[in-house]
Amino acid sequence: MIKEQEEKRADSSETRDGTVKLRNPHIELFDQDILYHIALGSKSHDLVEMFGDVKFVCMGGTPKRMETSAHYIMEEIGYKIPTGTTLMDISQHSYRYSIYKVGPVISVSHGIGSSSIGVLLHEMIKLMYHAKAEDPIFFRIGTCGGLGLEPGTVVISDDAMNGLGNHYYSLPILGKVLKRPVKLDKKLVRELKALVAQDDPYDTTTGTTMCAEDFYEGQGRIDGAFCDYTEVEKQEYLKSLVTQGVKNIEMESVPFSALTHQAGIKAAIVCVTILNRLKGDQIAVPKEVITQYQQRLQILATRYIKKYLQTKDSSCLLKGSFAVESP
Ligand SMILES: O=P(O)(O)O[C@@H]1C[C@H](O)[C@@H](CO)O1
Numbered sequence: 001m002i003k004e005q006e007e008k009r010a011d012s013s014e015t016r017d018g019t020v021k022l023r024n025p026h027i028e029l030f031d032q033d034i035l036y037h038i039a040l041g042s043k044s045h046d047l048v049e050m051f052g053d054v055k056f057v058c059m060g061g062t063p064k065r066m067e068t069s070a071h072y073i074m075e076e077i078g079y080k081i082p083t084g085t086t087l088m089d090i091s092q093h094s095y096r097y098s099i100y101k102v103g104p105v106i107s108v109s110h111g112i113g114s115s116s117i118g119v120l121l122h123e124m125i126k127l128m129y130h131a132k133a134e135d136p137i138f139f140r141i142g143t144c145g146g147l148g149l150e151p152g153t154v155v156i157s158d159d160a161m162n163g164l165g166n167h168y169y170s171l172p173i174l175g176k177v178l179k180r181p182v183k184l185d186k187k188l189v190r191e192l193k194a195l196v197a198q199d200d201p202y203d204t205t206t207g208t209t210m211c212a213e214d215f216y217e218g219q220g221r222i223d224g225a226f227c228d229y230t231e232v233e234k235q236e237y238l239k240s241l242v243t244q245g246v247k248n249i250e251m252e253s254v255p256f257s258a259l260t261h262q263a264g265i266k267a268a269i270v271c272v273t274i275l276n277r278l279k280g281d282q283i284a285v286p287k288e289v290i291t292q293y294q295q296r297l298q299i300l301a302t303r304y305i306k307k308y309l310q311t312k313d314s315s316c317l318l319k320g321s322f323a324v325e326s327p
């Protein structure tokens, strides 16, 4: 089944002209496609005008991280918004996800877990399709638990697997389980790794990321409301993950890498470890430290974005953002 899907995907990729192709024949037949959870629509908004210039979609769990990230990118790429205005959350009326846009970069929050990021991915992929954006690259920048890594280490995922060790995203559809293969762009992983600076005061590594369906029992924690295993069993499990090449555990890598691959979109996952799971479960690190750790993700993603923009005619790329008057 996975092989069949791969062949189908490869066939439709052959006709690619850079714009995102939807593998859904129904959408074209709709009068308007309502992107409900991001409060946008293909008729109610001029999506080509608003998002046609997008080259990067950066996703991360929280609205605050993605707002901060948008400001950081704005500063770094030298993007200007009119004095007295501030970046606006484009999907504020959805009360679900937050979207910021700075020139060719979208910064969007995805919430926690597979179903939350899954819904957003459907709508972001459709947004890129309606906008006729060319070759957009998706990044997930997130936090994670590390396995044997110093907290604050940056992990670039070169593979992802679920809690059963499967390298596919399974979803019950019409009463049957559909499995979509996980695939991350190896070249993009190498390019990101090449952007690590000698003097970065923290380590950056690559490896497999385990995607759990839950933060507590699903990640083998003993600090949830329930726990039916011992600390020894937990340690055995975590060590078995290490032997499989797993460097970190989070909650979105499998749907993210499977659905972007299914859409023919180049994508990468960069996460920062906020604790070493071999040493404990509780997140005791202060919020300010976590904020500093998260900056490491913005730094790496922005290095890539800047490098990309330098190789293109950035004057035509630095077209639009959405800003409102500062309060
Ligand atoms: O991007 P974030 O920091 O939200 O990623 C991880 C995985 C879950 O979404 C969440 C659990 O605390 O953090």
Ligand SMILES: O=c1cc[nH]c(=O)[nH]1
Pocket (backbone or CB within 6 Å): 143, 144, 145, 146, 215, 219, 249, 250, 251, 274, 275
């Ligand atoms: O341990 C952790 C830390 C952050 N996010 C996770 O999903 N797990």
